[in-house]
Amino acid sequence: MAEAERITGTPETGPDSEPGTAAVPGAGGKAGGTAPRERDEPRDETLDGAGEAAGAASVPAKGRGKRRIGTLFLVAAVVYLLDLGSKALVVAKLEHHAPIEVIGSLLRLEVIRNRGAAFSIGEALTIFLTIIAAIVIVVIIRIARKLYSLPWGIALGLLLGGAFGNLTDRIFRTPGVFEGAVVDFIAPAHFAVFNLADSAIVCGGILIVILSFRGLDPDGTVHKD
Numbered sequence: 001m002a003e004a005e006r007i008t009g010t011p012e013t014g015p016d017s018e019p020g021t022a023a024v025p026g027a028g029g030k031a032g033g034t035a036p037r038e039r040d041e042p043r044d045e046t047l048d049g050a051g052e053a054a055g056a057a058s059v060p061a062k063g064r065g066k067r068r069i070g071t072l073f074l075v076a077a078v079v080y081l082l083d084l085g086s087k088a089l090v091v092a093k094l095e096h097h098a099p100i101e102v103i104g105s106l107l108r109l110e111v112i113r114n115r116g117a118a119f120s121i122g123e124a125l126t127i128f129l130t131i132i133a134a135i136v137i138v139v140i141i142r143i144a145r146k147l148y149s150l151p152w153g154i155a156l157g158l159l160l161g162g163a164f165g166n167l168t169d170r171i172f173r174t175p176g177v178f179e180g181a182v183v184d185f186i187a188p189a190h191f192a193v194f195n196l197a198d199s200a201i202v203c204g205g206i207l208i209v210i211l212s213f214r215g216l217d218p219d220g221t222v223h224k225d
Contacts, residue, residue, distance in 0.1 A: 065148050065220060066148070067147060067148055068147045068148060068149060068150055068152065068153030069144050069145075069147055069153075071150060071153035071154060071157065072140075072144055072147060072153045072154075072156050072157045072160065073157065073160075074157065075153070075154055075157025075158060075160075075161060076156075076157040076158075076160035076161035076164065077161065078161065079157065079158060079160075079161025079162055079165065079196070079197070079200045080161040080164045080165050080168075082196055083161070083162070083165035083166075083195060083196040083197040083200070084165060084168065086185070086195070086196050087165075087169070087183040087185070087195065090109065090111050090183065090185040091111060091183060094109060094110070094111045094185065095111040096111075099187065105189055106188065106189045107186075107187070107188050107189070108187045108189075109185050109186065109187065110185060110187045110193065111183060111184075111185050112183075112184045112185065112187075112193045113173075113181035113182070113183065113184075114181055114182045114183075114184045114193070115179070115180075115181045115182070127178050127179060129170070130167065130170040130171075130178045130179075133163045133166060133167045133170065134167065136159065136163050137160060137163050137164065137167070140156050140159060140160045140163075141160075143156060143218055144156070146218060146219045147218050147219070148218070148219050148220035149211075149216055149217070149218055149219070149220045151207065151211055151216065152208075152211060152216070152217075152218040154204075154207065155204045155207035155208045155211065156204065156208075156218070157204070158200040158201065158203050158204030158207070159200070159201055159204035159205070159208075161197070161200055162196075162197040162198065162199075162200035162201035162204065163197075163201065164197075165195070165196070165197030165200075166182050166195075166197045166198070166201075169181065169182040169183060170182065182195065182197075183195060184198070186199075
């Protein structure tokens with residue numbers, strides 16, 4: 001049988017045949033030998049690294065988390081409503097009345113009409129202060145489009161609510177549009193009289209300074225020195 005297979009050129013498939021080899025026909029149709037099985041060649045790690053880098057580059061960058069526009073406007077709305085309600089209450093109940101002592105002489109409630117900035121600064125610049133407040137509101141709204149940081153959302157919400165609160169007074173209170181006097185009523189001893197909007201603006205500004213020193217941007221990026 002083996003002799004017949006040799007003559008006809010049929011490859012041996014018996015137990016004596018070497019695995020992974022095939023008969024190579026020679027001259028005259030005879031088997032001239034066997035071809036060795038192709039071996040695995042070593043992989044080029046440089047090419048592999050380049051392929052992995054290309055694959056990584058094609059993967060979209062991971063998101064920066066949830067946008068915080070809702071937080072900003074929620075905080076701003078709470079601050080604005082508290083400021084608006086407190087001013088309406090003290091004007092109705094306290095204006096043209098004797099101050100109310102909250103903590104003896106250390107803290108009183110006393111209604112003061114302020115045409116200047118926070119803490120009665122710049123009373124001759126009412127129109128300019130109104131314009132500045134409007135600009136601050138526009139800038140905050142523009143920043144909100146790329147806001148991904150929760151602390152920044154709270155800080156900007158405090159600023160926005162406070163700015164809207166005092167801007168409402170500038171527009172709607174006497175003596176006229178853009179010249180209206182802001183209602184202040186919180187009167188600590190040996191300090192300027194202010195309102196809740198002023199407090200929110202100051203707290204928001206302090207928080208922004210802290211976040212900036214910590215290297216946190218509104219978009220959630222953290223800078224490490």
